Amino acid sequence: MSPKDAVPAPAGTGADAPAEPPVLRFEAVRKTYGRSLVLKAVDLDVPAHSVTVLIGASGSGKSTVLRCANLLEEIDDGAVFLDGAEITDPRADQDAVRRRVGVVFQAYNLFPHMSVLDNITLAPRRVHGVARKDAEERARELLARLGLGDKAAEYPDRLSGGQQQRVAIARALASGPRLLLLDEVTAALDPELVGEVLNVIRDLKADGMTMVVATHEMGFAREVADQVCFLADGVVLERGTPAEVFGAPRHERTRRFLSRIVEAGRL
Template sequence: MNERPLIEVRNLRKTYGSRVVLDDISLAVSRGDVVCLIGSSGSGKSTLLRCLDLLEPIDDGVIEFEGREVSDPGVDPRDVRREIGMVFQAYNLFPHRTVLANCTLAPRKVHGLSRRAARSRAVELLGRFGLGEHVDVHPDQLSGGQQQRAALVRALCTEPKLLLLDEITAALDPELVGDVLGIVRDLAAAGTTMVLATHEMAFAREVASRVCFLDGGRVLESGPPEQVLGDPVEPRTREFLRRVLPA
């Protein structure tokens, strides 16, 4: 018997006014999957991630998390987000809190961990990701790469069942991209379930269990990275890859 997907989307539709942003999206993510969303800016990748985290209401379709329909208006999104971690392109760290305080806030306030337990978990993760000497500084004292690593640690401190990553290298200087992607690579190797929007095609080829190409708010092509990135079926996918892959 096949295991039920951790999160599943069926026929999702999202509009802003008269503009259709996501159109008939269906996607199933099993435990341990790493699903990379690729496509041009404006194709719907970020909006899809925000819908998965219930940050955006949907107009039609169903989102199920662990077999429970969570897109129902009667569901409290905060209960669902307890199990999901999301990291944004712009870090979104609290500027008035130290790195450690950023990382311990949700475990304490949302998950009920003691101050000691939350601190112990955060310090261990910050040390693992090269931020052990920066626990007591504020985000504006860190480089962009360090801030993004801190944002990843903050998400991981809640031990999420699903991690959503929205173009987390887009705002970084090129020399910092590999640093952050190395952490994501380690998380994938450890079996972390992730859905990530990315422009890093080589990285997607390496770590993804599945690549989804979005175009005009639709999943135009989906499959293993070697197929979608190496031998795409759809002409639009081939056109996109010709523009973004080195000659």
């Protein structure tokens, strides 16, 4: 997919107006761990204000894609771009990149000795230099929006798993990221708590947040994704709309994967 195909030209600018680059682009990204080749040649475009969902078997590289996008892992070859600028260039300011990319992991990674409010405001205050008053005002707005307005003074171990994950999402949003990465954010939750977190992601999509989501929740992927990417053997083997990938997959490997998902009652 070319940049021109990924994002249409803005209305009223004419056919020759330059297309907006994807928010995130992977070009032939390769990543190994020791002798294990995890990403062989991953190509990926994530247009602005869209949700790209990564699916695939465990070990297919979904989490590695997200970690490379936030520079938590150093790629071995290829390039990653954020808003058209190569962030894997050795001269790139990695801290500046991470300030623009929010990440929410399967494990909540909240500081247990800090209140919810302090967990959310730590990065804006320490990294971005936001005044405490302003950081706390933003944090309280996010907590209220996520249904946690009365939890600011609580500590993580007094919250349910779903509440902790929503706090983790609030923390990722507190710095106003350009891109939000979510890595299996419901995998550690009891089934009755999954809906709480998925509702938050639906709301973020409605607000136009650009997101890349790695998930095993196929029903949710079918509902919320603008683009579904199936990873296998270190590449994006198939991509398309949910209707295309789930309804009429082109590759036999995709069909086998989805067949197992259906048999397990997860689609």
